[in-house]
Amino acid sequence: MTDELEFIQRLQNNATRETAFRELLQLYKERLYWHIRKIVISHDDADDVLQNTFIKVYRSIDKFKGDSKIFSWLYRIATNESITHINKNAKRLQITNEEHKTYAINNLKADVYFEGDDIQLKLQEAIATLPEKQQLVFNMKYFEDIKYKDMSEILDTSEGALKASYHIAVKKIETFLKSD
Amino acid sequence: MKKDKLHNIKSTGYKTPDHYFESFEDKLFERLFEEELIDGVENTGYTVPKDYFKTVENEILNKINTEEKPVINLRSRTTFYYFAGIAASFILLFGLFFNNNNSLSVDMLNTASIESYLHQEDYSTDELASLFLNSGISESDFIDINISEETLYEYLDNTDTEDLIFE
Numbered sequence: 001m002t003d004e005l006e007f008i009q010r011l012q013n014n015a016t017r018e019t020a021f022r023e024l025l026q027l028y029k030e031r032l033y034w035h036i037r038k039i040v041i042s043h044d045d046a047d048d049v050l051q052n053t054f055i056k057v058y059r060s061i062d063k064f065k066g067d068s069k070i071f072s073w074l075y076r077i078a079t080n081e082s083i084t085h086i087n088k089n090a091k092r093l094q095i096t097n098e099e100h101k102t103y104a105i106n107n108l109k110a111d112v113y114f115e116g117d118d119i120q121l122k123l124q125e126a127i128a129t130l131p132e133k134q135q136l137v138f139n140m141k142y143f144e145d146i147k148y149k150d151m152s153e154i155l156d157t158s159e160g161a162l163k164a165s166y167h168i169a170v171k172k173i174e175t176f177l178k179s180d
Numbered sequence: 181m182k183k184d185k186l187h188n189i190k191s192t193g194y195k196t197p198d199h200y201f202e203s204f205e206d207k208l209f210e211r212l213f214e215e216e217l218i219d220g221v222e223n224t225g226y227t228v229p230k231d232y233f234k235t236v237e238n239e240i241l242n243k244i245n246t247e248e249k250p251v252i253n254l255r256s257r258t259t260f261y262y263f264a265g266i267a268a269s270f271i272l273l274f275g276l277f278f279n280n281n282n283s284l285s286v287d288m289l290n291t292a293s294i295e296s297y298l299h300q301e302d303y304s305t306d307e308l309a310s311l312f313l314n315s316g317i318s319e320s321d322f323i324d325i326n327i328s329e330e331t332l333y334e335y336l337d338n339t340d341t342e343d344l345i346f347e
Contacts, residue, residue: 025205033201037194047200054208055215116193123189143192174186 004070011061021076028071029054031144032078038139039082041124042106043113049085053078074154075146077135093100101128110166126176137162138169168177 010020032053037046057078064073090100105128108114108121118126127135136155140146148159155162
């Protein structure tokens with residue numbers, strides 16, 4: 001914790017900001033990328049959102065009070081940026097967020113940056129059928145193994161509600177996979 | 181199928197372009213600094229003379245009050261053009277009716293001049309033919325010859341009539 005406080009101070013100090021920010025990038029760029037990618041699906045969108053996320057972090061680092069872990073703060077910004085990005089895309093295409101998700105999944109087969117087999121594709125289709133919050137919880141728990149405690153900070157939801165969401169999501173996905 | 185069980189699927193299947201993460205930082209910093217450069221520009225750099233905004237208001241008001249330009253009456257100008265038009269028409273009429281001593285007519289030209297003109301201008305026979313609008317025109321319109329019956333019989337006697345039929 002002391003290390004984290006010191007790290008935050010370096011990020012907020014003009015003299016050390018750039019070096020500290022480069023360290024932050026090294027530590028989190030890949031984790032945040034995969035978190036974002038699972039929400040926005042395509043690589044190009046994920047790249048946009050990842051850049052926007054770090055730009056937002058760089059600009060608002062002075063406002064970070066250290067109330068939560070820097071990891072949760074970063075994830076919260078990345079999640080919000082991803083959802084905002086989807087909303088914008090959906091609005092541009094004049095469709096709902098759910099329709100946008102289905103549209104993105106349908107494009108996955110032709111995506112050069114997707115190398116999943118049929119069952120992996122089916123899993124993504126199954127996830128796309130879930131409500132937004134359940135999608136987030138499932139992805140964060142199943143693929144990223146984020147603790148409920150941290151997830152609670154990121155999504156601003158109680159641990160109990162997150163556990164319930166995950167349980168429901170798993171049931172729905174299993175049913176989807178068994179169908180056909 | 182066993183493979184269809186959720187716990188058998190360990191990854192999403194997503195991948196990134198080659199060296200994406202290695203190049204990400206440079207790309208991000210480039211964008212950050214570019215945007216910072218633009219953000220750093222707080223004004224356009226244009227300046228105005230000292231106390232310009234204090235004086236400009238009065239200058240505008242003064243101009244409004246003093247520079248009342250005379251209104252040009254459009255009607256007077258229209259009347260002028262009206263009379264000028266009538267005068268010009270009279271001059272033209274006088275010119276046409278009383279000053280035609282040197283008028284030209286086709287009769288004044290000799291045939292040789294017309295032929296020479298047509299030859300020089302390189303008119304084709306088709307173009308000339310198109311000028312003849314009278315469709316009932318025939319060769320005899322241009323030839324004034326009286327052929328006696330005797331001459332005609334003589335001609336027909338000496339000519340092979342079969343050739344004429346074929347023609």
